[in-house]
Amino acid sequence: MTERVPVLRIGDVLLVSIQVDLEDQTVLNLQEDLAEQIVSRAARGVVIDITAVEIVDSFVGRMLATIASISRLLDAETVVVGMRPAVAITLVELGLSLGGVRTALDLEKGLALLRRAAADTDRR
Amino acid sequence: MAKQDSKSDLAGLLSADRERVVDQWIDSVVGSLKGRISKAEVDRELRELYAALVEALVAGGEDARGDHLSETRALLTELSRNRARQGFTPSETAISVLALKRAFEPALRDGSAEDTDRYLRLSRILDDLALFTIETYTRTREEIISSQATQLMELSTPVxxxxxxxxxxxxxxxxxxxxxxxxxxxxxxxxxxxxxxxxxxxxxxxxxxxxxxxxxxxxxxxxxxxxxxxxxxxxxxxxxxxxxxxxxxxxxxxxxxxxxxxxxxxxxxxxxxxxxxxxxxxx
The missing domain is CATH 3.30.750.24 (STAS domain)
Structure with missing residues (x-):
């Protein structure tokens, strides 16, 4: 039985805090859970907190981009927060710049970013 | 037993005309350093070195990398480190050892075949010690360079x-x-x-x-x-x-x-x- 990463809800934002080592199956489960919950809870934003993640590979990098794409299709904005310097360097060296993913330094700034983005879309 | 004799012989060669040899050695080293180190300092360094060398030879060490000569090597390490830090060239550092060979040359001129043999054996030890000196010198210089590179790196990247x-x-x-x-x-x-x-x-x-x-x-x-x-x-x-x-x-x-x-x-x-x-x- 592989571990499942919990998906928490704060208002209309889903918070995923990754605290375990990411195995491939865990990542696939997370993608499924997240897609379901965005729909069932009508979420407008997703925050993925990777403060505790120390090691990444290209699979995890792609996972972040995939989740962002899935969420966007379901009309939710994704923000990746708390990336460590070493992780950022690794991703750059791997050639993954996570084009479509928004990033923020920490959870607080990530939530603020989502609020601003929501305000922008409402105005339009 | 004969071998034991020949070993102490080598020590004998160094002890025989000790004062004259050491003086000449010091003079030629001081001359080559062109007054950048005081004579008193060279005098102290080389006398210590000479004493350690004699002691090692009396104890019977003829292998420059052996245990008997460890004291000599320690002195040489200190000497070449100092020279490297003070900016002397490799030749100026190695001459401190090699000049000793020259100091023995006068004794060789009117010596017997046995003397020549002893001189050659001593010369081999000194050559090895000179190589050791240069190695230490190079290592010290490399340490200096790498520590400077680190310092430069730290200096030049403030956030x-x-x-x-x-x-x-x-x-x-x-x-x-x-x-x-x-x-x-x-x-x-x-x-x-x-x-x-x-x-x-x-x-x-x-x-x-x-x-x-x-x-x-x-x-x-x-x-x-x-x-x-x-x-x-x-x-x-x-x-x-x-x-x-x-x-x-x-x-x-x-x-x-x-x-x-x-x-x-x-x-x-x-x-x-x-x-x-x-x-x-x-x-």
Whole structure:
């Protein structure tokens, strides 16, 4: 039985805090859970907190981009927060710049970013 | 038993005309160093060395890497380290050992075949010791160079906080992979430590930008973006702007500014800070 990463809800934002080592199956489960919950809870934003993640590979990098794409299709904005310097360097060296993913330094700034983005879309 | 005799013989060779040999040795070493070290100091160093060598030979050590000569090697290590730090050349360092051979030459001139044999054996030990000296000298120089490189690296990559939420890295000197790595790590760590969302990379002090340097800069900026910070490149001099265009380097959607002041203004604006001139102040 592989571990499942919990998906928490704060208002209309889903918070995923990754605290375990990411195995491939865990990542696939997370993608499924997240897609379901965005729909069932009508979420407008997703925050993925990777403060505790120390090691990444290209699979995890792609996972972040995939989740962002899935969420966007379901009309939710994704923000990746708390990336460590070493992780950022690794991703750059791997050639993954996570084009479509928004990033923020920490959870607080990530939530603020989502609020601003929501305000922008409402105005339009 | 005969071998034992010949070993103490070698020590005998050194002890026989001790004062004259040591004096001549010291004189030729002092001469070669051209007065950059006082005679008294050379005198002390070489006498200690000579005593250690005699002691080792009496004990029967003829192998320059053996246990008997460890004391001698320790003295030589100290000597060549000092020479390396004071900026002497390798020849000036090695001569401290090799001059001893010359000091024995007069004794050889009217000696027997046995004397020649002893001289040759001593000469072999001294050659090995001279090699050892040069090795130590080189190692010390390498240590000095690598420690200077580290110091230079630390000196030239400060990360400064310009405003709440705005940090800057003024880059000075040529950028290579190793330095970019340090800059990148320091910048990213500073972003985390200060919680800054705006970073400015100022390249006023970078003498030349080629494709590699640009590549390094782009990597740093992308890494900062991944962490959720925005980077601005400032201080691009007219000449460098021309080079960048001529090389066909694309900065894409990265914001570039001519001066650090412009970059700071932009960064403040992005963090929601307005700069307002004081009423009646200045112009």
């Amino acid at each position: 400064v906080k310009l405003w709440d939420g705005v940090i800057a890295v003024p880059l000075v000197g040529t950028l290579d992979s190793a330095r970019t790595q340090v800059v990148m790590e320091k910048l990213l760590q500073a972003l985390v430590d200060t919680g800054s969302e705006q970073a400015i990379i100022d390249i006023t002090g970078v003498p030349a930008v080629d494709t590699q340097v640009a590549q390094h800069l782009l990597k740093t900026i992308v890494a900062a973006r991944l962490m959720g910070a925005e980077c601005t490149v400032s201080g691009i001099r007219p000449q460098i702007a021309q080079t960048i265009v001529a090389l066909g380097i694309e900065f894409g959607d990265i914001v570039t500014k001519a001066t650090l002041a412009d970059a700071l203004q932009l960064a403040l604006k992005k963090s929601g800070i307005d700069l307002v001139a004081h009423q009646g102040g200045g112009r």
